[in-house]
Amino acid sequence: MADSSSQTKTEQVVDHFFRHESGRVISHLSSQFGTAHLEEAEDAVQEALIKAMQTWPFSVVPKNPSGWILTVARNKMIDNLRRKQKVVNKEDEEIYRIAESGDTSKMSDVELEDFLKDDVLKMMFACCDPALSVESQIILTLRILCGLGTPEVARALLKKDEAVAKAYTRAKGKLKEIQMKPELPSKDQVKERLAVILKVLYLLFNEGYKSSTGDDLIKKDLCLESMRLNKILCDSPFGEISEINALMALMCFHSSRFEARIGSEGELLNLEDQDRSKWNAELIETGSYYFHRSYRKEVFETMTEYHIQAAMAGLHCRAKDYESTDWEQLLQLYDLQLASRPSPLVELNRLVVFGKVHGIQSAYKELVKLEGQPFLSNYYLFYAVKADFLLKLDSAESAIENYEKAMTLVENLAEKMFFQKKIDWLKSPVQA
C-alpha cells in the first residue's frame, strides 16, 4: 500500500471529476461507435467509475486518472460489444482495432484534453440536434454532457424522477434515430446549429440562476455547468463567433452576483440592496473580456438577445452603486430589446428604468396603462413594481396592498420573504 504524501489521495480528486469525465468519455465512445451504442457507452463508463471507486481508495489515485477512466471504459465497451455480437463483422472489428490502438492510459491531461475535445463538441451538437424537442435537448445535455444522474436532473428542473427517466429514454431513442454518428456541422450549418446549443445553455443557466437560494447546490451547478460547456465552445474552432462570446459575457456578469444576491436570512436581494463589494471582480473582468470579443468588428453581425442582455448586465456590474447606474444607456438597451422581442416582462422591467430617467410620476402613468394585461395581471412582479412606484409617490397604504397582492402570486419562498419584510417595515410604528 502506497501512502506517500506527494501522491494524490481520493479525497483530493477535484470536485465533479467523475461527472465531467463521464461526459467526456461517453462523448468519445459515442463518437467512435455511434449513438446506436449510446447505452453500451453509458454502461461502460458506469463500470469504469465503479472500478475507480472500488480500487483507488486502496492505493493512490493513478497519475493520469482521466486516461485511466477512458481506457477502462473503452476496453469494457469493446469487450461488451464483442460479447454481444456473436459474429463480429469486418467493419466493426476495424473500429475496435482503431479504438484499441491509441494508448490512452498513458496520456497526460493535456494530451487527453486535445484527444477528446472534438468528441465533446460533436456530442454537444448531437444533443442539441434541431430535430429534438427543447426538453430532450436539455435532458440529453444534462445527462450525457454534464454527467448528472436522473435524481440530480429531476432536482435541478423540479421534476419527478420517473418523469425525467422516461423523458431521457425517449430522447435517447430519438437521438439514435436521427444522429447515427455525432459529427461537427459543416461551415454553412454552424450558425443555425449553434443557435440551438446557445439557447439550451441559456435556458440551463437561467433555470439555475432564477431561484438559486443557496439551499440547493444543484441549482448553482446548473449555472456552472452551462458556463463550462459554453467555455468549451469559446475555446473551439467556432470560438470567434460573436453570439457565443456574448452569451459567455452574460453568464459571467450574472454569476458575479451569485453570492451577493442572497441576504442574511436566505432572501433574494435585488440589485439595489446588494452589497456590491461581494460581487466577484474576477468574473466581471472575464465577462468584460468576452463582451469585447463579441463586439469585435470582424465577427459582429447583429445585436442578438445575448448581446443586449450582456450589455445590460455589464452596465450594472460597472456601476459603483445602484444610483450611479447609467440609466439612459440602460433605457436604450431596453428599447432595443422591446423592439426585437416584445414581451410584457421586458416592458415591465423597462418601466423601472424609465422611471429613473423620466421620473416615477411618468413611469407610473405608463404602468397603469399596462394594468389588466392578461399576463401581467397574474404576475407578481407587476404588483411589486407598482408597489415600489406607489411607495416613492408617498402612497404607503396602496403600496402595502400591492405588495400583499404580489405575495399571494409569488411561489418562490425567498421572494415571498422579501415582500413580507417590506410590508412589515411599512407597517412598523416608525413608519406610521
Add this chain to the structure above:
Amino acid sequence: MKEFLYIFRGGRDVMDEQTPEEMQAHMQKWGAWMGQMAEQGKLVRGEPLQTDGKVWTGTDKVLTDGPFAEGKEIVGGYLLVKASDLDEATEMANDCPILENDGTVEVREIAPMPEA
C-alpha cells in the same frame, strides 16, 4: 496490538444506480476512512478483489466459474488492520462506507500461532 481482517461484501447493486457525483462522494469517504486509519498507524495493508474467479469444490474437485454467489455475498476486498482488541477493531469498522451501500464488513481477529 493485535491484527484483524476486515472482509467487505456486497454494496455493488447500489453502485449500478449511483450517479457519477454520488460515486465520487462515496469514493472520497472510503479514502477518508482508510486515510484516518493509515494516519494512526492502524492500517497494515489491503486490496480490492476482482469479481470473477474460479472455485474448486469438494472431494470431486468440481470447478466452477465466478461470480460464485449472490451479489451480496461476493467478497469485494479486504483490509488488514491493527487494534488493541476486537472491540476497538469493531468500533473502527463502524464508519466503513460500505454500510451506506447496504454492504457488510466482517471483522475477524487473525489467530496468533500458539507458542510451541
